[in-house]
Amino acid sequence: MKYVFLALAVWGAIHPMAWFVAWFNANGYSLMGMVEAWHANAATSGLVWDLTIAAVALTLWVIWETAKARDWLRLIAIPATFCIGVSCGLPLYLFLRMRRG
Numbered sequence: 243m244k245y246v247f248l249a250l251a252v253w254g255a256i257h258p259m260a261w262f263v264a265w266f267n268a269n270g271y272s273l274m275g276m277v278e279a280w281h282a283n284a285a286t287s288g289l290v291w292d293l294t295i296a297a298v299a300l301t302l303w304v305i306w307e308t309a310k311a312r313d314w315l316r317l318i319a320i321p322a323t324f325c326i327g328v329s330c331g332l333p334l335y336l337f338l339r340m341r342r343g
Contacts, residue, residue, distance in 0.1 A: 244340035247333040254329030255322075297323050297331070304335055313338075 262276070269275055280290045301320050308316045316338045323331025 244337050247337035247340065250333035251322075251330050251337055254331075254333055255326050258327050258329055293328050296328050300328060300332055300335065307339070313342075 265276065265279070269279070279286075281287045300323055304316060304319050308314060316335060319331045319335035319338060322334050
């Protein structure tokens with residue numbers, strides 16, 4: 243099962259990034275422009291907040307379990323979550339959590 247999580251982490255990094263790169267190529271390399279696009283309507287704003295809350299919850303869980311297990315490598319899931327996305331950070335954390343078992 244851990245390799246399924248690893249595959250999902252890779253997919254969660256590549257697939258969304260392909261859409262982001264396509265958007266940047268079409269609209270210019272403006273981070274603020276992308277943030278504006280994320281809030282183009284109520285549906286996209288709702289999705290942004292949904293993912294933001296999920297990312298914060300995942301971060302708290304990672305910190306809590308990492309401190310208990312003292313397995314500091316798991317902390318890499320936090321920048322993966324905020325720099326790539328929850329679609330990468332969550333399965334990456336689950337992979338890291340299972341790697342010793």
